[in-house]
Amino acid sequence: MKGVIFNLLEEVVTEHHGDSVWDTLLETTGSSGVYTSLGSYADAELYELVGAASNLTGIPVRTLLHWFGINALPKLATRYPAFFESAPDARSFILSVNTIIHPEVRKLYSGASCPHFHFAETAQTLTLGYRSPRKLCDLAHGFVEGVAAHYGETVTFSQPACMHDGAPSCQLLVTWPQ
Known part of the structure:
Protein backbone atom coordinates (compact mmCIF):
# COMPACT_ATOMS: atom_id res chain seq x y z
CA MET A 1 0.00 0.00 0.00
CA PRO A 60 -15.44 -1.87 14.75
CA VAL A 61 -12.68 -1.87 12.13
CA ARG A 62 -15.13 -1.53 9.25
CA THR A 63 -16.72 1.53 10.86
CA LEU A 64 -13.29 3.08 11.38
CA LEU A 65 -12.31 2.51 7.74
CA HIS A 66 -15.54 4.18 6.62
CA TRP A 67 -14.87 7.13 8.96
CA PHE A 68 -11.31 7.38 7.68
CA GLY A 69 -12.50 7.55 4.05
CA ILE A 70 -15.00 10.31 4.78
CA ASN A 71 -12.43 12.38 6.67
CA ALA A 72 -9.52 11.73 4.30
CA LEU A 73 -11.42 12.85 1.21
CA PRO A 74 -11.19 16.61 1.92
CA LYS A 75 -7.44 16.18 2.35
CA LEU A 76 -7.23 14.44 -1.02
CA ALA A 77 -9.24 17.28 -2.57
CA THR A 78 -6.73 19.77 -1.17
CA ARG A 79 -3.72 17.74 -2.36
CA TYR A 80 -5.09 16.95 -5.82
CA PRO A 81 -7.51 19.76 -6.74
CA ALA A 82 -7.27 19.07 -10.49
CA PHE A 83 -9.10 15.75 -10.04
CA PHE A 84 -12.01 17.55 -8.44
CA GLU A 85 -12.02 20.63 -10.66
CA SER A 86 -12.40 18.50 -13.79
CA ALA A 87 -15.61 16.88 -12.52
CA PRO A 88 -18.77 19.03 -12.22
CA ASP A 89 -20.49 16.76 -9.71
CA ALA A 90 -20.09 13.69 -7.51
CA ARG A 91 -21.41 11.25 -10.12
CA SER A 92 -18.93 12.50 -12.73
CA PHE A 93 -16.10 12.31 -10.24
CA ILE A 94 -16.97 8.76 -9.16
CA LEU A 95 -17.27 7.63 -12.77
CA SER A 96 -13.79 9.06 -13.49
CA VAL A 97 -12.04 6.89 -10.90
CA ASN A 98 -11.06 4.08 -13.31
CA THR A 99 -10.30 6.20 -16.36
CA ILE A 100 -8.72 9.37 -14.95
CA ILE A 101 -7.93 9.19 -11.25
CA HIS A 102 -6.43 5.72 -10.81
CA PRO A 103 -4.23 6.01 -13.95
CA GLU A 104 -2.90 9.31 -12.57
CA VAL A 105 -2.38 7.71 -9.16
CA ARG A 106 -0.30 5.00 -10.85
CA LYS A 107 1.79 7.71 -12.56
CA LEU A 108 2.33 9.62 -9.32
CA TYR A 109 2.87 6.56 -7.14
CA SER A 110 4.81 3.93 -9.06
CA GLY A 111 3.64 0.46 -8.15
CA ALA A 112 0.29 1.59 -6.72
CA SER A 113 -2.28 -1.19 -6.76
CA CYS A 114 -5.64 0.49 -7.22
CA PRO A 115 -8.95 -1.34 -7.23
CA HIS A 116 -11.04 -1.37 -10.38
CA PHE A 117 -14.70 -0.45 -10.08
CA HIS A 118 -17.55 -1.65 -12.27
CA PHE A 119 -20.43 0.76 -12.72
CA ALA A 120 -24.12 0.40 -13.50
CA GLU A 121 -26.24 3.54 -13.83
CA THR A 122 -29.82 4.63 -13.83
CA ALA A 123 -31.07 8.21 -13.71
CA GLN A 124 -31.05 8.28 -9.91
CA THR A 125 -28.61 5.56 -8.94
CA LEU A 126 -25.03 4.53 -9.44
CA THR A 127 -23.97 1.04 -8.45
CA LEU A 128 -20.27 0.57 -7.80
CA GLY A 129 -18.96 -2.95 -8.01
CA TYR A 130 -15.78 -3.38 -5.96
CA ARG A 131 -13.51 -6.41 -5.81
CA SER A 132 -10.09 -6.37 -4.22
CA PRO A 133 -8.07 -8.83 -2.15
CA ARG A 134 -7.64 -5.97 0.33
CA LYS A 135 -11.39 -5.93 1.02
CA LEU A 136 -11.35 -2.20 1.79
CA CYS A 137 -14.90 -1.62 0.59
CA ASP A 138 -15.66 0.37 3.74
CA LEU A 139 -12.82 2.77 2.95
CA ALA A 140 -14.15 3.09 -0.62
CA HIS A 141 -17.64 3.75 0.79
CA GLY A 142 -16.19 6.50 3.00
CA PHE A 143 -14.40 8.06 0.04
CA VAL A 144 -17.63 8.05 -2.01
CA GLU A 145 -19.55 9.59 0.87
CA GLY A 146 -16.80 12.21 1.18
CA VAL A 147 -17.05 12.96 -2.56
CA ALA A 148 -20.80 13.59 -2.25
CA ALA A 149 -20.14 15.94 0.68
CA HIS A 150 -17.37 17.70 -1.27
CA TYR A 151 -19.84 18.51 -4.04
CA GLY A 152 -22.57 19.44 -1.55
CA GLU A 153 -24.83 16.65 -2.74
CA THR A 154 -27.31 14.69 -0.69
CA VAL A 155 -27.18 10.98 -1.44
CA THR A 156 -28.18 7.76 0.26
CA PHE A 157 -26.04 4.67 0.41
CA SER A 158 -26.71 0.99 0.68
CA GLN A 159 -24.50 -2.02 0.25
CA PRO A 160 -26.56 -4.94 -1.10
CA ALA A 161 -23.53 -7.26 -1.36
CA CYS A 162 -20.23 -7.43 0.50
CA MET A 163 -17.15 -9.66 0.36
CA HIS A 164 -17.06 -9.56 4.16
CA ASP A 165 -20.39 -11.40 4.11
CA GLY A 166 -19.20 -14.00 1.59
CA ALA A 167 -20.17 -12.27 -1.67
CA PRO A 168 -17.63 -12.50 -4.51
CA SER A 169 -17.61 -8.70 -4.76
CA CYS A 170 -19.06 -5.68 -3.02
CA GLN A 171 -21.79 -3.49 -4.39
CA LEU A 172 -22.28 0.04 -3.19
CA LEU A 173 -25.51 1.67 -4.30
CA VAL A 174 -25.51 5.46 -4.36
CA THR A 175 -28.89 7.13 -4.85
CA TRP A 176 -29.59 10.78 -5.62
CA PRO A 177 -33.01 12.11 -4.67
CA GLN A 178 -35.31 13.29 -7.45
Whole structure:
Protein backbone atom coordinates (compact mmCIF):
# COMPACT_ATOMS: atom_id res chain seq x y z
CA MET A 1 0.00 0.00 0.00
CA LYS A 2 1.31 3.44 -0.85
CA GLY A 3 2.54 5.70 1.90
CA VAL A 4 0.09 8.45 1.01
CA ILE A 5 -2.68 6.36 2.62
CA PHE A 6 -0.65 6.14 5.84
CA ASN A 7 0.05 9.89 5.67
CA LEU A 8 -3.68 10.55 5.35
CA LEU A 9 -4.44 8.21 8.24
CA GLU A 10 -1.96 10.04 10.45
CA GLU A 11 -3.43 13.42 9.49
CA VAL A 12 -7.01 12.33 10.13
CA VAL A 13 -6.22 10.64 13.45
CA THR A 14 -4.15 13.55 14.78
CA GLU A 15 -6.67 16.16 13.59
CA HIS A 16 -9.58 14.41 15.29
CA HIS A 17 -7.89 12.78 18.27
CA GLY A 18 -4.48 14.38 18.76
CA ASP A 19 -0.85 13.39 18.39
CA SER A 20 -0.94 11.24 21.52
CA VAL A 21 -3.51 8.86 20.02
CA TRP A 22 -1.42 8.47 16.85
CA ASP A 23 1.63 7.82 19.02
CA THR A 24 -0.33 5.21 20.99
CA LEU A 25 -1.32 3.45 17.77
CA LEU A 26 2.29 3.39 16.60
CA GLU A 27 3.50 2.13 19.96
CA THR A 28 0.80 -0.55 20.12
CA THR A 29 1.63 -1.87 16.65
CA GLY A 30 5.38 -1.44 16.88
CA SER A 31 5.34 0.72 13.76
CA SER A 32 8.01 3.35 13.21
CA GLY A 33 5.40 5.74 11.83
CA VAL A 34 7.81 6.87 9.15
CA TYR A 35 5.84 6.79 5.90
CA THR A 36 6.86 8.57 2.73
CA SER A 37 4.03 9.24 0.31
CA LEU A 38 5.88 7.49 -2.52
CA GLY A 39 6.94 4.52 -0.39
CA SER A 40 5.21 1.15 -0.39
CA TYR A 41 4.25 -0.56 2.84
CA ALA A 42 2.66 -3.87 3.71
CA ASP A 43 -1.14 -3.88 3.70
CA ALA A 44 -0.90 -5.64 7.05
CA GLU A 45 0.56 -2.49 8.58
CA LEU A 46 -2.59 -0.51 7.78
CA TYR A 47 -4.76 -3.33 9.13
CA GLU A 48 -2.68 -3.40 12.32
CA LEU A 49 -3.07 0.36 12.84
CA VAL A 50 -6.81 0.27 12.25
CA GLY A 51 -7.11 -2.83 14.43
CA ALA A 52 -5.25 -1.05 17.23
CA ALA A 53 -7.58 1.94 16.84
CA SER A 54 -10.55 -0.42 17.07
CA ASN A 55 -9.18 -1.98 20.26
CA LEU A 56 -8.51 1.47 21.72
CA THR A 57 -11.93 2.92 20.90
CA GLY A 58 -14.20 -0.12 20.80
CA ILE A 59 -15.35 0.96 17.34
CA PRO A 60 -15.44 -1.87 14.75
CA VAL A 61 -12.68 -1.87 12.13
CA ARG A 62 -15.13 -1.53 9.25
CA THR A 63 -16.72 1.53 10.86
CA LEU A 64 -13.29 3.08 11.38
CA LEU A 65 -12.31 2.51 7.74
CA HIS A 66 -15.54 4.18 6.62
CA TRP A 67 -14.87 7.13 8.96
CA PHE A 68 -11.31 7.38 7.68
CA GLY A 69 -12.50 7.55 4.05
CA ILE A 70 -15.00 10.31 4.78
CA ASN A 71 -12.43 12.38 6.67
CA ALA A 72 -9.52 11.73 4.30
CA LEU A 73 -11.42 12.85 1.21
CA PRO A 74 -11.19 16.61 1.92
CA LYS A 75 -7.44 16.18 2.35
CA LEU A 76 -7.23 14.44 -1.02
CA ALA A 77 -9.24 17.28 -2.57
CA THR A 78 -6.73 19.77 -1.17
CA ARG A 79 -3.72 17.74 -2.36
CA TYR A 80 -5.09 16.95 -5.82
CA PRO A 81 -7.51 19.76 -6.74
CA ALA A 82 -7.27 19.07 -10.49
CA PHE A 83 -9.10 15.75 -10.04
CA PHE A 84 -12.01 17.55 -8.44
CA GLU A 85 -12.02 20.63 -10.66
CA SER A 86 -12.40 18.50 -13.79
CA ALA A 87 -15.61 16.88 -12.52
CA PRO A 88 -18.77 19.03 -12.22
CA ASP A 89 -20.49 16.76 -9.71
CA ALA A 90 -20.09 13.69 -7.51
CA ARG A 91 -21.41 11.25 -10.12
CA SER A 92 -18.93 12.50 -12.73
CA PHE A 93 -16.10 12.31 -10.24
CA ILE A 94 -16.97 8.76 -9.16
CA LEU A 95 -17.27 7.63 -12.77
CA SER A 96 -13.79 9.06 -13.49
CA VAL A 97 -12.04 6.89 -10.90
CA ASN A 98 -11.06 4.08 -13.31
CA THR A 99 -10.30 6.20 -16.36
CA ILE A 100 -8.72 9.37 -14.95
CA ILE A 101 -7.93 9.19 -11.25
CA HIS A 102 -6.43 5.72 -10.81
CA PRO A 103 -4.23 6.01 -13.95
CA GLU A 104 -2.90 9.31 -12.57
CA VAL A 105 -2.38 7.71 -9.16
CA ARG A 106 -0.30 5.00 -10.85
CA LYS A 107 1.79 7.71 -12.56
CA LEU A 108 2.33 9.62 -9.32
CA TYR A 109 2.87 6.56 -7.14
CA SER A 110 4.81 3.93 -9.06
CA GLY A 111 3.64 0.46 -8.15
CA ALA A 112 0.29 1.59 -6.72
CA SER A 113 -2.28 -1.19 -6.76
CA CYS A 114 -5.64 0.49 -7.22
CA PRO A 115 -8.95 -1.34 -7.23
CA HIS A 116 -11.04 -1.37 -10.38
CA PHE A 117 -14.70 -0.45 -10.08
CA HIS A 118 -17.55 -1.65 -12.27
CA PHE A 119 -20.43 0.76 -12.72
CA ALA A 120 -24.12 0.40 -13.50
CA GLU A 121 -26.24 3.54 -13.83
CA THR A 122 -29.82 4.63 -13.83
CA ALA A 123 -31.07 8.21 -13.71
CA GLN A 124 -31.05 8.28 -9.91
CA THR A 125 -28.61 5.56 -8.94
CA LEU A 126 -25.03 4.53 -9.44
CA THR A 127 -23.97 1.04 -8.45
CA LEU A 128 -20.27 0.57 -7.80
CA GLY A 129 -18.96 -2.95 -8.01
CA TYR A 130 -15.78 -3.38 -5.96
CA ARG A 131 -13.51 -6.41 -5.81
CA SER A 132 -10.09 -6.37 -4.22
CA PRO A 133 -8.07 -8.83 -2.15
CA ARG A 134 -7.64 -5.97 0.33
CA LYS A 135 -11.39 -5.93 1.02
CA LEU A 136 -11.35 -2.20 1.79
CA CYS A 137 -14.90 -1.62 0.59
CA ASP A 138 -15.66 0.37 3.74
CA LEU A 139 -12.82 2.77 2.95
CA ALA A 140 -14.15 3.09 -0.62
CA HIS A 141 -17.64 3.75 0.79
CA GLY A 142 -16.19 6.50 3.00
CA PHE A 143 -14.40 8.06 0.04
CA VAL A 144 -17.63 8.05 -2.01
CA GLU A 145 -19.55 9.59 0.87
CA GLY A 146 -16.80 12.21 1.18
CA VAL A 147 -17.05 12.96 -2.56
CA ALA A 148 -20.80 13.59 -2.25
CA ALA A 149 -20.14 15.94 0.68
CA HIS A 150 -17.37 17.70 -1.27
CA TYR A 151 -19.84 18.51 -4.04
CA GLY A 152 -22.57 19.44 -1.55
CA GLU A 153 -24.83 16.65 -2.74
CA THR A 154 -27.31 14.69 -0.69
CA VAL A 155 -27.18 10.98 -1.44
CA THR A 156 -28.18 7.76 0.26
CA PHE A 157 -26.04 4.67 0.41
CA SER A 158 -26.71 0.99 0.68
CA GLN A 159 -24.50 -2.02 0.25
CA PRO A 160 -26.56 -4.94 -1.10
CA ALA A 161 -23.53 -7.26 -1.36
CA CYS A 162 -20.23 -7.43 0.50
CA MET A 163 -17.15 -9.66 0.36
CA HIS A 164 -17.06 -9.56 4.16
CA ASP A 165 -20.39 -11.40 4.11
CA GLY A 166 -19.20 -14.00 1.59
CA ALA A 167 -20.17 -12.27 -1.67
CA PRO A 168 -17.63 -12.50 -4.51
CA SER A 169 -17.61 -8.70 -4.76
CA CYS A 170 -19.06 -5.68 -3.02
CA GLN A 171 -21.79 -3.49 -4.39
CA LEU A 172 -22.28 0.04 -3.19
CA LEU A 173 -25.51 1.67 -4.30
CA VAL A 174 -25.51 5.46 -4.36
CA THR A 175 -28.89 7.13 -4.85
CA TRP A 176 -29.59 10.78 -5.62
CA PRO A 177 -33.01 12.11 -4.67
CA GLN A 178 -35.31 13.29 -7.45
